[in-house]
Amino acid sequence: MSPAKWNIILKIHRQKQGEAPHFEEFPMQVDPDEYVLDAVERVWAFMDRSLCFRHACHHSTCGACGMRVNDVEKLTCITPIREVTRDGATLKVEPLRNFPVVSDLAVDMGTFYSRMETVGARAVLPVSEAEIENPPTTWDADESQYIRLADCIECGLCISACPAAATSTEYLGPAVLAGAQDQGLKRNLKLLELVDSEDGLWRCHSAFECTAVCPSFVDPARRIMDLRMQVIEERFKRLFRKP
Amino acid sequence: MEKQRNHPSPLKFWLWFNPIGRQAGGWAYILHRITALGLTFYLYLHLIVLGLLAKGPDGYDQFLVLAHSPLFVFGELLVVAAGILHGLNGMRIALTTLGVSVTRQKQLFFGLMAIAAIAILVFGIRMFTV
Numbered sequence A: 001m002s003p004a005k006w007n008i009i010l011k012i013h014r015q016k017q018g019e020a021p022h023f024e025e026f027p028m029q030v031d032p033d034e035y036v037l038d039a040v041e042r043v044w045a046f047m048d049r050s051l052c053f054r055h056a057c058h059h060s061t062c063g064a065c066g067m068r069v070n071d072v073e074k075l076t077c078i079t080p081i082r083e084v085t086r087d088g089a090t091l092k093v094e095p096l097r098n099f100p101v102v103s104d105l106a107v108d109m110g111t112f113y114s115r116m117e118t119v120g121a122r123a124v125l126p127v128s129e130a131e132i133e134n135p136p137t138t139w140d141a142d143e144s145q146y147i148r149l150a151d152c153i154e155c156g157l158c159i160s161a162c163p164a165a166a167t168s169t170e171y172l173g174p175a176v177l178a179g180a181q182d183q184g185l186k187r188n189l190k191l192l193e194l195v196d197s198e199d200g201l202w203r204c205h206s207a208f209e210c211t212a213v214c215p216s217f218v219d220p221a222r223r224i225m226d227l228r229m230q231v232i233e234e235r236f237k238r239l240f241r242k243p
Numbered sequence B: 001m002e003k004q005r006n007h008p009s010p011l012k013f014w015l016w017f018n019p020i021g022r023q024a025g026g027w028a029y030i031l032h033r034i035t036a037l038g039l040t041f042y043l044y045l046h047l048i049v050l051g052l053l054a055k056g057p058d059g060y061d062q063f064l065v066l067a068h069s070p071l072f073v074f075g076e077l078l079v080v081a082a083g084i085l086h087g088l089n090g091m092r093i094a095l096t097t098l099g100v101s102v103t104r105q106k107q108l109f110f111g112l113m114a115i116a117a118i119a120i121l122v123f124g125i126r127m128f129t130v
């Protein structure tokens, strides 16, 4: 038996060059176990080919499909419709905040990507160094025990959710600071001046929204706190170091 | 032009106070900002009131009558509440910065806010009864 379908209204943010931002509504029938990205793609495929959005892998690896779903940052390819709305309700989809809108749901993440490069954030960590979500008790665990490594997929959800990032274009933001923490001041002391600055880790005011929305177990807030300790330690050492 | 619409800007400071879609840490952030603004506002108000006192004994007596009015006492309670909330929330920020309770910041926030609620209640009872 096929699962019962839901009737929902997909309310999508639209904005092309020269247009004021507005919402368009697309009523549709969905399987509630489909993902939000599936619904957005259906609009593009069958209702409006001019809809612009970013997506690629469909399995939470590329980080391209981050959007705001009913006011919360989500990776839409892994967000089941069932979790964010109900039958007969409206599902609002908007572009990420704190990034310039290129068109409709697509935002320009160029500055963010170059900042990730500046701090030397690594795309994939070697397993020996990666933190692991829910680590198995033994390493020869059976293969059914899937694990997820703490790899930042550069989706930008954390930057969009961060209230401090809303008021400063220069603030490095959670993912970039988490990338710097992963490098560590021990490995790259040049990062000290960059992160220990007005637009570095002291602009974070501990809202922990980044960690709440991160889909990839990076826990940026914890890393920012850890990086602060590294900076304090380094500054303290310098006080006693002979010139 | 369109690019600016979704761009960060100091003029968007009101977004700090937008509670939609926030979780515990976000609520703590909003509370911290509001209480900070409230305490700053109070500081200026305090200086203005002190200025009134300098007008001599009559001004002082008038001020004392005003200071005992329930509305004034309520205002003072708001100042006390803001001080307690801001101080305890500041402790949460300091502790997490030092690596304490980072993964349990929600529980830390709720625990400190429970203490704040009790303290504000005690102050309120004392201020309106003693």
Ligand code: SF4
Residues within 6 Å of the ligand: A063, A151, A152, A153, A154, A155, A156, A157, A158, A159, A174, A175, A178, A210, A213, A214, A215, A216, A217, A218, A219, A220
């Ligand atoms: S830290 Fe998490 S939320 Fe931020 S960009 Fe990386 S994966 Fe996305």
